[in-house]
Amino acid sequence: MTGFAVVGLGMGRNRAKQVLETAGAELRVVVDLNEELAREVGEEMGSAYSTDLNEVLGRGDVDVVMVMTPSGLHAKIGVEAIKAGKHVITTKPMDVSTKACDELIDAADAAGVLVGVDYQSRYVDNNFRVAEALKQGLMGKPILGEVRFKWFRSQEYFEHGNGWRGTWAMDGGGSLANQGSHLIDLLLWFMGVPKTVYGETGIMNHEIETEDIGQAILNFTSGAKGGILGTTTFPESPYFSAEVHGSEGGVLVDSVLSGEIRVFGDGLEEKLQTIENPLANVVEDVVSALDRGTKLRVDGREGRRTVALLENIYRSSREGKVLDYSD
Ligand SMILES: NC(=O)c1ccc[n+]([C@@H]2O[C@H](COP(=O)([O-])OP(=O)(O)OC[C@H]3O[C@@H](n4cnc5c(N)ncnc54)[C@H](O)[C@@H]3O)[C@@H](O)[C@H]2O)c1
Numbered sequence: 001m002t003g004f005a006v007v008g009l010g011m012g013r014n015r016a017k018q019v020l021e022t023a024g025a026e027l028r029v030v031v032d033l034n035e036e037l038a039r040e041v042g043e044e045m046g047s048a049y050s051t052d053l054n055e056v057l058g059r060g061d062v063d064v065v066m067v068m069t070p071s072g073l074h075a076k077i078g079v080e081a082i083k084a085g086k087h088v089i090t091t092k093p094m095d096v097s098t099k100a101c102d103e104l105i106d107a108a109d110a111a112g113v114l115v116g117v118d119y120q121s122r123y124v125d126n127n128f129r130v131a132e133a134l135k136q137g138l139m140g141k142p143i144l145g146e147v148r149f150k151w152f153r154s155q156e157y158f159e160h161g162n163g164w165r166g167t168w169a170m171d172g173g174g175s176l177a178n179q180g181s182h183l184i185d186l187l188l189w190f191m192g193v194p195k196t197v198y199g200e201t202g203i204m205n206h207e208i209e210t211e212d213i214g215q216a217i218l219n220f221t222s223g224a225k226g227g228i229l230g231t232t233t234f235p236e237s238p239y240f241s242a243e244v245h246g247s248e249g250g251v252l253v254d255s256v257l258s259g260e261i262r263v264f265g266d267g268l269e270e271k272l273q274t275i276e277n278p279l280a281n282v283v284e285d286v287v288s289a290l291d292r293g294t295k296l297r298v299d300g301r302e303g304r305r306t307v308a309l310l311e312n313i314y315r316s317s318r319e320g321k322v323l324d325y326s327d
Pocket of ligand 1: 073089
């Protein structure tokens with residue numbers, strides 16, 4: 001049985017439940033600085049709870065620490081957990097800078113433990129099928145990959161929890177780094193490494209440090225073109241989509257979190273249906289990696305790529321020019 005601690009109980013509450021529901025995983029303890037919240041979630045899950053990370057890291061029955069705090073704390077808490085001999089999963093994004101991601105990757109390499117990043121859309125069956133189909137060349141020569149979302153986030157959303165959201169230090173950006181990082185991760189999974197990046201970001205309708213709208217034009221090393229568009233200024237949250245096509249077919253993923261798709265091209269739909277996704281979520285993934293030595297779907301190096309592309313987009317936007325992609 002693999003023992004888990006979940007640290008940070010906003011979205012972490014959902015992940016604690018995921019641990020409870022996963023075979024081979026056991027939720028040992030939930031942690032939050034807010035004692036009332038820690039107690040409430042501990043009682044709800046039937047697990048121990050704590051406000052003291054050090055005490056939790058000293059527990060011999062905790063094998064994996066899931067870091068679900070504000071993004072700018074992921075590497076710091078992850079490195080502390082690794083020093084205590086634990087494996088680490090961070091929620092998305094991995095952290096707010098490639099420098100912080102490197103510290104976490106280096107610590108995990110030195111200790112010989114796992115580090116992974118929880119991008120839930122990687123485990124959605126249809127997203128997995130699209131990635132495999134592209135890898136196997138089932139859509140022919142890759143031509144275009146686009147991700148886009150139009151969502152609503154209120155000013156109150158940014159003011160919650162000491163106002164960490166929408167700051168560079170704790171959120172690593174705005175709509176692109178927070179909500180958009182799911183889509184940027186998918187785009188990189190589908191299309192591979194970028195060659196050039198042009199980004200533009202802005203603040204249209206919120207009082208925040210970072211952006212509530214952002215877009216990027218990409219060229220991939222494969223020769224394919226790409227685009228990213230994301231905003232939290234729309235009056236509702238109508239879509240969250242990824243669209244890819246090649247010379248032989250294409251797929252529109254209308255919602256990457258639920259995996260509703262439309263498929264175009266002769267026989268592509270049937271071929272996609274034969275592709276099986278073996279994993280439901282990151283908790284299963286970690287349990288499988290520890291029990292059977294399988295590779296994590298998003299390990300530290302893979303998780304770092306999204307943060308690197310975000311840095312390129314923000315730099316391009318500041319400098320107002322097309323950049324050669326640098327990781
Ligand atoms: N996978 C997803 O779909 C998804 C959804 C939402 C948020 N997230 C990610 O989860 C992270 C948290 O976002 P949120 O919306 O849950 O934030 P939140 O502010 O609602 O919750 C964060 C919690 O962490 C606690 N915390 C802060 N510092 C701590 C520390 N040092 N030790 C222990 N607890 C600490 C806070 O008290 C708070 O309860 C972010 O990185 C965000 O990007 C992922």
